[in-house]
Amino acid sequence: MQEALNDLEEAGILNREQATLLRRIYGRELLSVYWELRLLLYAGILILTTGLGLLVTKYFASLGHLALLAVIALGCAGCFAYCLRRGGGFVAEMVPTPNAAYDYALLLGCLLIGIFQGYLELRFQVLAHDWSWWLLGSGLFYLLCAHYFDNRLVLSLALSTLGAWLGVKTSFLSEGVWGASLRGNGLIFGALLVAAGAAQVRLGWKRHFLPVHLHLGVNILFAALVAGVDSRTKGLFYLAGLILAAAGSILYAQRARLFAFLLYAVLYGYLGTTIFVLQHAHWQVEGILFYFLSTAAVLVAALVAFHRRFRSAE
Amino acid sequence: MIKLYADGEKRVQVVVEARRWEQAGIVSSEQDAAIRERYRPQLARVNLFIRILLALFTAVGVGAMVGLPAAIFKVDEVGLTLLCLIFAPLCAWTADRRLIHDRHLYRCGAEEMLLFLAIGLLALAVAILAERGGYSVARLGWLAGHVIALVGAALLAVRYGYALAALVAVVALGELPFHLAEALRWHQPGWSRAALFLLLAAAGIWAHRQLGQRNNLQRSYLWCLETVRLAALVGIYLDVNLFAHRLLWGSWLGWTSQAGAQSWSDPLCAVLTALLPVAALVLGIVRRDRLLLWYAIFSGSASILTLKYFFHLGYLAEELTAAGLVLAGLAFGLLRWLRTGTDRRRGAFTAEPLLEPRLYGLDAEALAAIQPLAPTPKVPATEGFQPGGGASGGGGASGNF
Numbered sequence: 001m002q003e004a005l006n007d008l009e010e011a012g013i014l015n016r017e018q019a020t021l022l023r024r025i026y027g028r029e030l031l032s033v034y035w036e037l038r039l040l041l042y043a044g045i046l047i048l049t050t051g052l053g054l055l056v057t058k059y060f061a062s063l064g065h066l067a068l069l070a071v072i073a074l075g076c077a078g079c080f081a082y083c084l085r086r087g088g089g090f091v092a093e094m095v096p097t098p099n100a101a102y103d104y105a106l107l108l109g110c111l112l113i114g115i116f117q118g119y120l121e122l123r124f125q126v127l128a129h130d131w132s133w134w135l136l137g138s139g140l141f142y143l144l145c146a147h148y149f150d151n152r153l154v155l156s157l158a159l160s161t162l163g164a165w166l167g168v169k170t171s172f173l174s175e176g177v178w179g180a181s182l183r184g185n186g187l188i189f190g191a192l193l194v195a196a197g198a199a200q201v202r203l204g205w206k207r208h209f210l211p212v213h214l215h216l217g218v219n220i221l222f223a224a225l226v227a228g229v230d231s232r233t234k235g236l237f238y239l240a241g242l243i244l245a246a247a248g249s250i251l252y253a254q255r256a257r258l259f260a261f262l263l264y265a266v267l268y269g270y271l272g273t274t275i276f277v278l279q280h281a282h283w284q285v286e287g288i289l290f291y292f293l294s295t296a297a298v299l300v301a302a303l304v305a306f307h308r309r310f311r312s313a314e
Numbered sequence: 315m316i317k318l319y320a321d322g323e324k325r326v327q328v329v330v331e332a333r334r335w336e337q338a339g340i341v342s343s344e345q346d347a348a349i350r351e352r353y354r355p356q357l358a359r360v361n362l363f364i365r366i367l368l369a370l371f372t373a374v375g376v377g378a379m380v381g382l383p384a385a386i387f388k389v390d391e392v393g394l395t396l397l398c399l400i401f402a403p404l405c406a407w408t409a410d411r412r413l414i415h416d417r418h419l420y421r422c423g424a425e426e427m428l429l430f431l432a433i434g435l436l437a438l439a440v441a442i443l444a445e446r447g448g449y450s451v452a453r454l455g456w457l458a459g460h461v462i463a464l465v466g467a468a469l470l471a472v473r474y475g476y477a478l479a480a481l482v483a484v485v486a487l488g489e490l491p492f493h494l495a496e497a498l499r500w501h502q503p504g505w506s507r508a509a510l511f512l513l514l515a516a517a518g519i520w521a522h523r524q525l526g527q528r529n530n531l532q533r534s535y536l537w538c539l540e541t542v543r544l545a546a547l548v549g550i551y552l553d554v555n556l557f558a559h560r561l562l563w564g565s566w567l568g569w570t571s572q573a574g575a576q577s578w579s580d581p582l583c584a585v586l587t588a589l590l591p592v593a594a595l596v597l598g599i600v601r602r603d604r605l606l607l608w609y610a611i612f613s614g615s616a617s618i619l620t621l622k623y624f625f626h627l628g629y630l631a632e633e634l635t636a637a638g639l640v641l642a643g644l645a646f647g648l649l650r651w652l653r654t655g656t657d658r659r660r661g662a663f664t665a666e667p668l669l670e671p672r673l674y675g676l677d678a679e680a681l682a683a684i685q686p687l688a689p690t691p692k693v694p695a696t697e698g699f700q701p702g703g704g705a706s707g708g709g710g711a712s713g714n715f
Contacts (some may be wrong), residue, residue, distance in 0.1 A: 025669060030668065033663055034667040043615050259362070267367075
């Protein structure tokens with residue numbers, strides 16, 4: 001790289017200041033431990049909250065319940081007080097984080113709320129069989145926090161908690177991992193996530209949340225559609241929906257140059273189509289192998305054409 | 315490495331790095347465009363996600379292509395071996411001649427998968443043929459297949475600079491003592507583990523020494539050596555960590571933990587479980603080596619949690635709480651310490667993002683923050699730069715294939 005940096009500086013593409021900084025970085029005179037320290041902080045908070053959760057279950061019989069609840073609530077309040085004091089309040093646009101600890105203090109606060117709710121339910125059985133409503137409550141609270149404090153980590157936590165609420169709720173009603181009601185919930189939840197992301201962009205409100213909404217929403221939507229393809233009665237509708245969703249995802253990938261959505265569309269689309277075809281066409285082994293051979297050839301050719309058309313590497 | 319890659323990789327590296335500079339805010343998009351124009355790669359590349367898809371569907375296609383005649387003609391082991399022996403060189407030739415040398419493909423998925431399949435089919439051909447010779451011959455046949463996979467992966471790493479091939483080679487090397495012991499019916503897992511430790515240690519030390527001259531190494535070789543070193547370190551850690559040892563060797567592989575017979579090795583394993591992260595941390599700081607630092611963080615966290623299998627320090631709940639507090643406090647303290655230094659750095663280390671990648675969901679907001687160490691991007695003067703000329707300029711090949 002040093003050779004290239006010299007060349008770029010001589011050619012006037014890089015100014016001296018830029019070239020000097022890059023030389024220092026590539027010469028290892030300057031090393032950023034940005035991600036390393038965040039990883040350490042993140043691991044510490046996850047281990048700490050796990051340990052606290054275990055402590056609560058271990059000592060809840062010997063210590064006073066109210067004392068334990070008070071300690072957790074205090075920790076939680078401390079985290080949120082720190083974030084409220086350091087944060088600048090709600091802004092529709094992206095806000096630079098005040099410092100590295102800010103995001104993780106918020107995450108710790110949110111996780112402590114989860115422990116608080118879990119303890120309440122474990123000891124007092126406030127909602128008893130309807131305990132899954134805690135998930136809805138905490139999911140909505142996390143959503144509020146994510147928007148107020150402008151934090152994508154907490155947004156991911158909020159969306160996955162809401163998804164878990166939908167999943168837990170229906171698992172009482174139906175059997176099987178992807179039963180009809182769970183598929184329906186998955187479809188609605190995935191579509192809602194995508195729609196919410198699109199609406200936020202249109203309204204100019206936390207536009208940078210779009211990738212989180214889209215990645216999660218598209219995957220849930222595709223998974224639900226693929227799960228429904230083998231349905232005897234509605235398989236064709238699911239397949240049609242899958243193909244439509246895949247086409248939309250490919251279009252978005254091409255327009256936004258985010259090729260992860262191409263990957264999702266092709267993988268889920270191919271999986272769903274293959275399940276449908278193999279279920280309905282009763283072929284011998286030769287026929288199945290020919291199907292794989294021909295579809296693989298077509299897809300490789302299509303991907304090469306796509307790359308040529310949109311210069312995916314640039 | 316083949317000449318095409320050796321010559322073309324520098325341009326690819328500059329273009330890829332320039333994109334990082336632009337994302338980090340060190341150079342402007344105009345400068346990035348100018349760099350891309352000057353260092354336009356002669357090798358054809360594709361986006362990572364298209365690369366994954368191309369590799370996947372190439373594998374599906376070749377698998378079906380081998381399976382189709384086998385199904386139509388209902389071949390036996392000899393027929394299948396013949397098919398593998400026909401398709402293995404065909405895959406290698408198509409990848410090397412047609413795709414790499416003729417079309418200049420570089421990390422496009424299809425040619426990589428074809429080369430891996432060539433090695434796999436060759437290894438499979440030997441192993442399948444040996445199945446006809448009875449139990450003992452079959453064992454030796456699979457061992458020969460294993461060796462072919464190891465040598466083939468090493469060749470791919472040397473000839474094309476594939477880091478994934480280097481990883482496969484290290485994994486195959488690590489499995490070799492166990493496979494050898496099984497083929498020779500020598501049931502001594504303890505000695506196989508010792509051989510694994512020695513082999514991985516030798517590979518790791520060799521790679522680490524080679525990495526000492528990193529400024530003179532090709533980009534691909536650098537990745538290969540980093541992969542070898544990291545894989546060797548991870549393998550050694552899994553070998554000496556007693557919890558991983560029981561989980562891997564005891565539960566997954568179904569070997570009973572011969573605690574009494576191997577008790578002599580437990581204290582040594584305990585020392586290594588504690589020392590490896592510390593050694594990696596010290597070496598990572600001294601040599602400013604990012605991968606060693608990552609290894610130190612992961613293995614250190616694992617050691618904190620698993621040392622209780624060697625020494626009973628307390629109960630899990632208290633241990634986890636204390637470890638979490640220590641880790642979070644350490645990270646927070648280091649962040650503050652680095653930020654209060656001159657120019658927000660201490661020695662060569664800074665907690666500010668320089669050329670750090672964007673990672674979804676972790677702390678992407680912080681990347682948009684102002685970077686005090688990065689100079690303001692400046693658009694170059696038009697008269698100072700003529701694209702396409704100069705000693706290393708020009709090019710003209712596109713990113714297409």
